[in-house]
Amino acid sequence: MDALFSLPREYEELRQSVRSLAQKEIAPHAKAVDEDHRYPIEAAQALAKAGLSAAHVPTEFGGDGADALAVVLIIEEVARACGSSSLIPAVNKLGSMPLILGGTSEQKKRWLTPLAQGKGFSYCLSESEAGSDAASLRTKATKSGDKWIINGSKKWISNAEVSDFYTVIAQTDPALGSKGITAFVVEKTDAGVSFGSPEKKMGFRGSPTREVYFDNVEISDDRRIGEVGNGFVLAMDTLDHTRITIAAQAIGLAQGALDIATAYSHERKQFNKPIFDFQGVQFMLADMAMNIEAARQLTYAAAVKSENGEKDLKFFSASSKCFASDVAMKVTQDAVQILGGYGYVSDYPVERMMRDAKLTQIYEGTNQVQRIVIARNLPVR
Template sequence: MNQDFDLYRTSEEHEMLRASIRSLAETKIAPFAAEVDEQSRFPAEALKALVAADLHAVHVPEEYGGAGADALAAVIVIEEVARVCVSSSLIPTVNKLGSLPVILSGSEELKKRYLAPLAEGALFSYCLSEPDAGSDAAGMTTRAVRDGDSYVLNGVKRWITNAGVSEYYTVMAVTDPAKRSKGISAFVVEKSDEGVSFGAPEKKLGIKGSPTREVYLDHVRIPADRMIGDEGTGFATAMKTLDHTRITVAAQALGIAQGALDYAKGYVRERKQFGKPIGDFQGVQFMLADMAMKLEAARQLTYAAAAKSERVDSGLTFYGAAAKCFASDAAMEITTDAVQLLGGYGFTRDYPVERMMRDAKITQIYEGTNQVQRIVMARNLP
C-alpha cells in the first residue's frame, strides 16, 4: 500500500512542470480565453505557445521526437491549461486521444510516420462516435472495404473534436459487419486524403473555441498499411485508449474546478456586504470548504488513476472511469457554486465563472457519459 501510494505523489520534477505550464497559461493563454469563447474561434495563440514550449503533446515517446512525459505529467499540463481556458486544454487532450491508438497498437512504421509530425506541432483527432452510434459505439456503420493494397472508407463521424484543424484522424470503421465489435478496425486518415470533408462547426454550450464537426468519408481510399493493428482489433484498441484518456478528461475537470475556486476565493475576500467581506460569513465559508474538499478528493483519485495508467495496472479501467466521473461531477458542482458566490455578477459574461460552468458540463458527457462510466465501474469493480 505504501509503495503504491508513493507512486501517486507528484515529484519535484512534476511540480517544476506545473510551475512552468501555469506561468505559460497565465501569460499566453488566459488573456485570450474570454475572446476565444465569445468569438467561438480556435485558440491559435494557445497552440503557438504550447508548441513552442513542447507542451502540446507531451505524451509522445522520445524515440519519435516527443518529450516522453509520463501520464501524471500529461495530467498536470492539461489541468493547468484548463484552469484558464478549457478550449485550449483540448489541444494536448485530443492529441493524446487521437494518437494513443497508434502508440498502443500501431506498427513501428506507422509510429514513425505519424508521431514525429505530431511531436513537431501537427494535431491528431479521434473518430469513434457516429450519428446513430454514441454510447453504443459498437453499433457504428462506417465501412472500410479491402480493395487490393487499399481500404476504401465510407461513412460519417460525429462530435469530432478539433475536426478540420487536425491533420490526422484515427478512424474506427467496420471491416466485417457480421462480427459486430470484433469486426471493427482502426485506421489513420489524413485531412488531405481525397474524399475527406467536414460539416459546419456545432453551436455549443461550452468549449466554443474547440471546433466540433462531423467528418465525412466519401470513398476515401487509403493504403492498407495505415490500418492500426490487425483487422478486427479496432474496437479493443478504442476501449483500451479510453481507459487511459478518460483520465485526461478528469484532468480538464480539475483545472476548471480549480480556476473557479481560485476566482471565487478572491471575489469573496473583496466583495463586502453588511459592512464586511462576504467571505467572513459562515455560509460562504462552508461553500468554499465543500468546493475545496470535492476538488482535492477528485485530484487524489485522478492522480491515482494516472499512476495506474503509467503502470498499466489491471484496475485501470475502473480507476479511469471513476476519475473521469467523479472529477467531472465535482467540477459541475464547484463551478455552479462559484457562480452562486458571485451572485448577479456570476451570471454575466464579464466574469469568467459562467464560462467555466458552461465548459464543465461537457466533461460529464464526452469520452462516455457519466451514466456509462458508472456501468463501466460496476462491471470492473476492484
Template sequence: MSLENIFTLPSEYNDLRDSLRSLSENEIAPFAREVDEDHRYPQEAHDALVKSGLFAAHVPSEFGGDGADALATCIIIEEVARVCGASSLIPAVNKLGSLPLILGGSKEQKERWLRPLAQGKGFSYCLSESESGSDAASLKTKAERKGDSWVINGSKKWISNAGVSEFYTVIAQTDPSLGSRGITAFIVEKSDPGVSFGAPEKKMGFRGSPTREVYFDNVTIGDDRRISEVGKGFALAMDTLDHTRITIAAQALGLAQGALDAAKKYSHERKQFGKEIFDFQGVQFMLADMAIAVETARQITYAAAAKSERGDKDLKFFSAASKTYATDVAMKVTTDAVQVLGGYGYVSDYPVERMMRDAKLTQIYEGTNQIQRIVIARNLP
C-alpha cells in the first residue's frame, strides 16, 4: 500500500489557506485590537468575508454559496481566528445557525434563507436559556400551535451575534409533557413582530462579537418556518452540534497558532544578557511544547472535519474530542505565549493577552469541556 499523500492536504486546501492568510492579515488584523477594545462588531471582517464569498462558504452552491466542505470551513475559521477571534465567529456562527436548516429543511426553505445568508445576512442559533445550558432539554421557550401558525414565547440566552444576524434558528418546546421529544425547531427573522434583544453582555473575550439575550413576545409565524418534524427539534439540535463543535476546535486552533506565531517572533526580537531570549533553553522548551500541542490539535481537528463531511459513525467521539483537545491546547498555548512575552504579554499592545481571553470561552461554549468528556466516554471507539 502506498503512503503517498495520506497525510498531505490536497493543494486546493493549501491554496485556500494562502488566500485566507492574505485576507486576514491585510483586511482583518489591522482592526482586531480596536474591535476588542471598543467592544464593536468587526464590520470590516464582515465586509471582507462577504466580498470574498467566505461569509458563509459552507452554503451549498445551488443556494448561492461556495459549497465549502467541513475541512475548508474549518480552515477559513482557523485562519481568521489566527488574527481575530471575534471575527472568526462570523463564519462559525453562520454555520451553527444555518446547519439545522441544511440538515432538516426543505429545498424551498433552503432557497428562502440560505441564499440571503450567502449574500451577507447572518444566521444565529438559539438553544441556550438562563436555566437551560448543559441540560439543553430543559428549555422553557414555548411554541404553541394555533391553526396554521405557531406562537413563540420565551427567551434565549448567550446568543452570539444576536441583533446583527437577520435569521435565528429557535429550538422551542411544543409539548412539555414529552420532554426532549416535544421540542421543535423553527426559523425566526429579526424583523418578526415580537422579537427583541437584550443589552450586549460585557465579556472577558470575543468582545467584538455581540452576545445578547433574544426575547420572543407572542412571535407569530407560519408552519413554513418549522424546519424539523414536530417533536424532532432536540435531535436536530444535537446532530447540529456534532458537526459544529469542530468549528470551535478550528477557532481554538487558530487562536493557538496566532499566539505561537507571536511568541516565536518576539523570542527573536527580545534580547537579554546579550542574546535573543530564544537562545535560552527554558524558552525553547516552551515554544517546542506549544508547537507540538498546536500541530496535534490540528491533526485531530482536520480528522474530525473529514468525518463530519463523510458522516462517519464515530463522528460524535471525534467531534467532542477535537473540541475538547483543541480548546484546552488554546488555553495552555495562549497562557504560555503571555509568559514568553513577559510584561509585554500582559498589555494590549501585543495580541496574546486578547488571544488568552478569547481562548477561555472556547472551553465553555457549544458544550463545556466537562460535558464533552462525558460525551467522549459514552462514545469510546
C-alpha cells in the first residue's frame, strides 16, 4: 500500500532529468524572455535536442512515445523554471492531438515525423466571436472539386508563425451547426496563410500569440482530418486530453513560486528572526504546499485516465485544469505577498509567475466553462 500513490522509478528519473535541463538551460534565460517578449529559442533548442519538445509522438514516427503522465511531468518541470518555455511541448501536443486521435497512418507519418524532429504544431479553434462558444466559429472550408478552400481567421493562437503546422477547425456546412465542422492541417508555407502582430500580453510573454489569417488557402483533401462534419467532436475530444497539460503547467508555476517563497522566508529577517518563524507566514506556506500537492495528485490521476481513455476523463480533465490553475493563481499571489516589496518587482520571478498563472485560468476553456463540464460529468461512486 505504501507505493499506491508513488510514481514508478522511470517517471522520477524523467522528472530529475527534465529538472536538471530546465535549471541549466532554460531558467537562466527566463527573465530576458519575459522582459524582451521574445520566443525562448534556447529552451526550444534544448528541448528539441533532448527529445522533449514533442515527446508524446509515437516511436513509429520518430518520437519517444511518452505517455500522458510523462508529458505532464515534462511540462510541470519546465514551467517551474519558465512558463513561456513550457508552452513548447504543451502547444505541440495540443496542435497534433487531433491528428493522433483522427488521422490516418499516412497523415501521421507526414506531420508527426517532422514534429518529432523539432518542428512546431499549433491549434486553431478560437475566433474573435467564438471563444467559449466554439461551435459558432465562422472560418469556412468550401469544397472545390477535390480541393478545399479555407477563408477566415483564428484568434489567440499560441506560437503562431513560429509553428510550421496548424490544425484548423473550420465550418464546412453552416446549416448543420456543430455537426458541419471539419478539421484540417494547414502548413505555414501554404499560399494565403498570414499572421497578425503579436499580442501584448500580461504573461507568457515569450510565447507569441497572434491571429492567423486564411485568404483562399487551397489544400487537397488529404489535409482533412477524420470525416467531414466530425471536426467539432474531434476538437472537444482533443481538449479533454490536453487540458491536463495546462494543469501541469499551473502546478509547475505554483511549485516554482513556493520554492522561492520558502527560501526567501528563511533568509529574510524581521524583528531579529527569519520571517519563516512567524506563524502567519508558516500557515501561508503550509496552505500553498498542501494545495499544490492536491492539484498534483488530481492531475496525475487525470493523465493516467487520458492515457487509458477512461470514461470519466472529461470530469478529471476539467477538474485538474480548473483546480490546479486556481491553486496556481492563489499560490503565486501568496508568494508575492511573502516577498513583500521584492515580490512586486522583477528582481524575483514570482511576479512573472503570478502573471503567467492568470492565463491558466482562462485558456483551453475558462474555469467557469470547466465547472460546467464538471457538473455535466459528475462521477457516480
